[in-house]
Amino acid sequence: METLDNLHQRDKVGVDDFVLLENFEDKDAFLENLRKRYKENIIYTYIGQVLISVNPYKDLNIYNRNYIESYQNVNFYELAPHIFAIADASYRQMVDECRDQCILISGESGSGKTEASKKILQYLAEISSHDSAIQHVKNKLLYSNPVLEAFGNSKTSRNNNSSRFGKYMDVEFDNLGTPTGGHINVYLLEKSRVVFQSRNERNFHIFYQVLKGLDEETLLRLGLRRDPADYFYLNQNLDTSDDYTANEAEQFRVVREAFRHFEFSEQEEFSMLSIIASILHLGTVGFYEEDDGDHQAVISNLKPVNLICQLLECDPEMLKKALTHRTIEARDESLPTGLNREQAIYARDALAKAIYERLFLWLVSKLNDSLKNKNKAKSGRNLMGLLDIYGFEIFEKNHFEQFCINYCNEKLQQLFIELTLKSEQEEYRREQIEWEPVKYFNNQIICDLIEQRHKGIIDFLDEECLRPGEPNDFTFLAKLEENLGQHSRMALVKGLNNKNRNNAVTDQFKISHYAGEVVYDVTGFIDKNNDLLFRDLKKAMCSSKSVIISQLFHADELSNLRRPTTTATQFRHSLSNLMSLLKSKQPWYIRCIKPNEHQMAHSFDTRIVSHQVQYLGLMENLRVRRAGFAYRREYEQFLERYKCLSPETWPHYRGSAKRGVEELMRHFGFGEAEYKLGLTKIFIRFPKTLFTIEDAFQKQKHALATMIQALYRGHRQRQIYLQIRHSTILLQAQMRKVLAIRLLEKRKWAVQVVRNFVKGFMTRNDAPNKFNIWFLRQVKVEWLKKLSKKLPTSILDNSWPPAPSSCREASMLLRPLHKQWLVRKYIFSLSPQRKELLGEKLLAEELFKGKKASYQSSIAEPYAANRLGQRDEEMRRNYFELKIKRENEKAQYCCLVNKYDRHGYKLRSRVLILTNLKFYLLDDKKFTVKEAIPLSSITGLLTSNKSDSVFIVQVPAENKEKGDLILEYSPRLIELLTKIVKIIGKDKLVISDSANVEHTMANGKRGQICFADGRSYEIVKRKDGILQVSSASA
């Protein structure tokens, strides 16, 4: 079995499109390709869009769900040839282009036409909506087949299930492609089969199904026996070994199920069964001739006739009479005439055939009523037509039926020519494609030969049937010879071909059909064309009360005295209607071929197939197709589909569509031979060229989809962005508006403020008004604010910001206040030590400012309480503090001084320690006390007003032995003196401005010190014994 995977492999066996065949004019190569593929179970092959199907006679499992899914919505040429590809392509074209379609299935009996049409119906049902309401419609469409097959099919020598009628079925779809209804037309039911079957053939299936499938009770009611051998209409060539009967009961069950789907009432169903039974009974009605010389026929067994009358609810007497008599209407009289046995049998069979044919047509009309789309309100409907009609037939003996069938095939060939060959060539001409017209045989001449008014075979036949006198088949043949004897396509066949007959008699005529020559046996032409049912029988039927028979035979048929239309003419009409039906639709062709005569699998009889290839005109079809182009498409549509394949045409081609297509083909590198450019269409010669393009497109599609997705996403994001942007701008605008309004108000306010301010300024000196009061207040506030930032922060800073005149008074009040505050703050921030130090400084100022020259240079340095070096301080702490000083004594000042000896002014270094009680001089080395003068005993303290550093500590007389102390403390005399004075009191200090100063010495002697100005500071003992202290004058 062909798997789904290798479905995609093209050219697997042979070529799958005959267009690709190397030597396409070689019939053997054609047949070989078919054979090769058939051997591999590949039954389908294309000629362009025409599908050739070879009957496999076995189940290939190629119609399952997987196959249906694979072929759905797939490009026609993409997959291996299949009937589903045709079904899908036509269905899609119907839906996409809202155009009615028709699929024409033709081929010999047994080639698989009916099966093909069922496969198409199956496909259409599967791919359309599965809604339950629609399922109902689909069921009806599908169930129409078992009903029609039961009543219209039979086993023939060629096909166990041969359709004995032509069928055209329209499936109606709404514009979404959902089936909504349908309509069936039937053509030329082979009703002669009801009364006669050839060897190995059977009557219509329904007779056997009824006998096999009905329950005993119903059989009894119908007066039937189960065995077909009991009925003349079934037993003439009954083959008891026939295994075809095996599942008849089951088939009958399906038929009854179908009746239910089509809403047949029980009464109708029973009435139908009664009719079937009546026909069987009718077959058993026998006649014998009375010996009275009249040859009047007499019914030999009345039982079946009574049964028939009972079943058909008609008048028994009428029927009995009608079966053996006929009334001849002549002018105003009607004459009853007896029938001989042969005529009676003829009449009986005519009745059986008529009833059956009318029943069949009634059944079809019932199906149509039920299939009719009840919902007419829905707009837009499309039709898909399926034509399953007998193919060209050539038998050993060809009768009126073959004549009709072959005529039908001529008409279909004509249609084929018109729709494909002719229109194809016309299209090339229209498109101005360089094109060598292909010669094909136009069978119009044969159609004319058969159907032309007053000149065609049918009209001659009718003429002969209707003419008064004694017309018969031979007079008809003579008429043909007379009128059409010279026709190139017709000839009378003289005796030699007819070995069974007298050589002199010609009972055959030959027509050279497009598919081959067929010799027709003229016997029965007149009869079959007349299709005579005697009025008496019609009348008897009209008397029926049966629900169906009363519909099949109308009384007005009796009142109409005109001859009924002949069979051939009726057929011509229905064919002409069929042709106009088909012409209005887009045609698709399925050409069925049977591979052998034995209904056998795996057998390919090249001879038989060759005939069919010829009858179907496949070689001609291929020739035109090959000469032509496999594919054509309007430039716009072609470019639209494939423009993505070339950078020049993608995404937009600015030039004309034709130029764009040219660009595309150049891009693919196809040569002149592969395509042609017409006025509005591109014509591609070979399918494989198209495959290349299509394959590239399939690949590119994914890339495009991604791009489209990206673009779409981008677009959507941009929309969102634009919306956000818009909203933002709106919001911003609103916000700006609000802010602008605020600013405006602020400015207005500010202008007012400024204006008031200016007014206030201008009238600042006037009597108080609202402006200047505010202005002045503002000025004051501003000044105060400014002042607060510029206030002096240090007591020494004497700056003060200027004040406007209105604040001047306040400024003057604030300034000292602030100063006081600063001072107060400063004072509070001082430590006691620092306070004391400052007190000493103040004291020093008081004592020495303007009085002693060295004072000025002492100001900068802060005072300290101890000026000893590290060693001396250690000594002081360890020695003086521990051993010398008394408990309540506390050192106030310590330093290293020079002492001038009172005897001869010798210079010695001494450590001076001033306590709160005494004035000590200690040896600078050993720290022994040299002098310890209680402070209270110091009488004075003398220093010059010059810049020297000498001072004299005057002590009272009781210390006269030693005399006053002459000391020098060079760097910080002012500090030392201030410290001493602070303890002993200011009044003890004397700053002498005289040059010579006396002092006491030991033993009451007096010494003299001279304070003189000099160039540098110097202390020397003059020769006269006076100590001279020279200081550098300022």
Ligand SMILES: Nc1ncnc2c1ncn2[C@@H]1O[C@H](COP(=O)(O)OP(=O)(O)OP(=O)(O)O)[C@@H](O)[C@H]1O
């Ligand atoms: N595609 C197929 N697969 C399998 N078997 C098939 C296929 N087509 C036809 N057959 C077999 O061939 C038989 C005859 O086919 P079908 O009845 O369709 O022929 P037909 O062309 O309609 O003949 P007729 O003109 O006598 O009605 C079917 O009963 C079936 O057994």
Ligand SMILES: [Mg+2]
């Ligand atoms: Mg058939």
